[in-house]
Amino acid sequence: MKNLRLTDIASELNLSVTTVSKALKNYPDVSNKTKKRVKEYAQKMNFKPNSFAAYLRTQESKIIGVVIPRLNHFFFSDIIKGIIKAAEKESYMVIVLSSEESYELECKQVNRLIQHNVDGILLSIADSTHDVSHLSQLIEQKIPLVMFDKYSKLTTCSTVVINDQDAAFRAVEHLIKKGRRNIAHFRGPLLPQNSIDRFLGFRRALDEYGLKYRKEWVFTCDEISSEEGYRYTEEILKSHPEIDAIFAVADMPAVGAIKCLNTHNIPIPERIAVMGFSNWKISELITPSLSTIDQPGSLMGQKAFEIFYEELQNKKKNIPIKHQQITLNTDLIERESTN
Amino acid sequence: MKNLRLTDIASELNLSVTTVSKALKNYPDVSNKTKKRVKEYAQKMNFKPNSFAAYLRTQESKIIGVVIPRLNHFFFSDIIKGIIKAAEKESYMVIVLSSEESYELECKQVNRLIQHNVDGILLSIADSTHDVSHLSQLIEQKIPLVMFDKYSKLTTCSTVVINDQDAAFRAVEHLIKKGRRNIAHFRGPLLPQNSIDRFLGFRRALDEYGLKYRKEWVFTCDEISSEEGYRYTEEILKSHPEIDAIFAVADMPAVGAIKCLNTHNIPIPERIAVMGFSNWKISELITPSLSTIDQPGSLMGQKAFEIFYEELQNKKKNIPIKHQQITLNTDLIERESTN
DNA sequence: CTGAAAGCGCTTACAG
């Protein structure tokens, strides 16, 4: 049982391939009667045009590529889910590739996708990406590019992000309102915009509430791992006993902090409150449960696809493309670790 | 900058398209000198043949489809990672689709992949799949199918699995050796083979160690969620105070159990020991950390791809396909929840 | 309103 071809339908219905093709695509110069016949038969036989053959003519592959920094990462899985669902609605297939947070691999994956003639690329940049010429190249080739979550300000393309600075501000403000005055920050790596923005939100909250910024209370998590969170928390217990709250750039280091505090029998939040960022599943399951910022991953993926699709339609109609910068809302989730 | 075509290389080197194509594919009837010229130029220009055009002749799309029951699920992400890495080595692209544990959606996704001319399908069946004709159809169409993790005994295809019964046996044996005598089991849904096998492993351990099986100590987690684990643990505390250990079909219900015991200040493992299954990241991060069975997700994905690739090569050479049943090893991870 | 024909970029059987 091979997939049905236009030729098969044509000979079955005693029509030409041309007419069948046009009927299926609703060309105005085909009689309604013929259209009806063809469509009904195609429907019955579950005919789908061979996308590879179609591509050769239309240069549209009906495939998009997605490049994310990590595959086995809850937040990105959520985004992928949103992308795949949105893509399904427009009969798009999704090829997923990972940069493993490596700049070189990111370049390579982008090139692989170009070679495979994807209609567009949705991408979240790797932490180590310092140069964006592989992305500018996409813009030049007029391949729609949408960046999500982790983006670069240097690339002129549409983006779907959250307001990291604002969300971080609210997270720290929450700690301050709970009476905390000596707040440490586990920040992310130096390069990515969102770890910078979360750090800036942290600083702005200190400023606005008249708390002094101490750079020795800022710890850099290059891996954004629970191990780093654990280690820095031990350091805090040893060398900075005055610290009464931790705001982490992500849930993983926050979970590491909680693990460390539990191990040392330090009461949370009485002695040290902990605030995460992302609202991974784990944050509600650990004891005590972790207060955090909820990021709408699936929605982010969905929006990213929708923008790509809009840009593609405009490109086909030769409408000049206006890049969009979409900022999604985040929610502060209060749980036991700060209450 | 469009992708380079054979025509471009041919005109650049004053050769025919035919010769260029043959040179690149190492046909014996092209002179070494020409081959060298062509290959060097192609290398320099980073030429990759357009896979869509190639497909039309060879019927090979260089794309495989993967269908998993859930996208944002740590274990499956791990498998996907293994698949993508292995696929990359053979220049294969991976299209990922989700069945969301729904039989209908699984059928639909398999059909979408066939329509898109994938060279093969790697699949883990949905919990609700009760009929496998959509899979038998693949075999009939000679589209290689490899099932991983969750498989059906009714489909004649290669599989990559773990020995669930044996792993479950060892998990329960571990609890028994720690002195537990009244062991509850949070089992998975009734249909999937691996929840059946884990249940059978549980029973066999009881039998071999002379413990009585009590069906009122078996609780079914249809969603395999932490919420179910939490709820059943409350029920145990209320109605079955003699229970001194829980063996859960997966980490999530086990984590729910720990959450519940923590909330009620029940000491773990002194009063109740808890054993999970899968070794998700979360299991080492909660307090107390969770003893569990480590499943090699990434390796499972890798093997699944490799088997598909082998079958495809054999199919091309018209070698009859021998299906392989691969069983990967699991490890028992002892952590605080049983020690 | 319908259809013959060209062409997308490859591969490969065939001719020279």
Next chain:
DNA sequence: CTGAAAGCGCTTACAG
């Protein structure tokens, strides 16, 4: 050893 030509399954400009 090299190349002209056919053909994979579509789409679409063109002819009638």
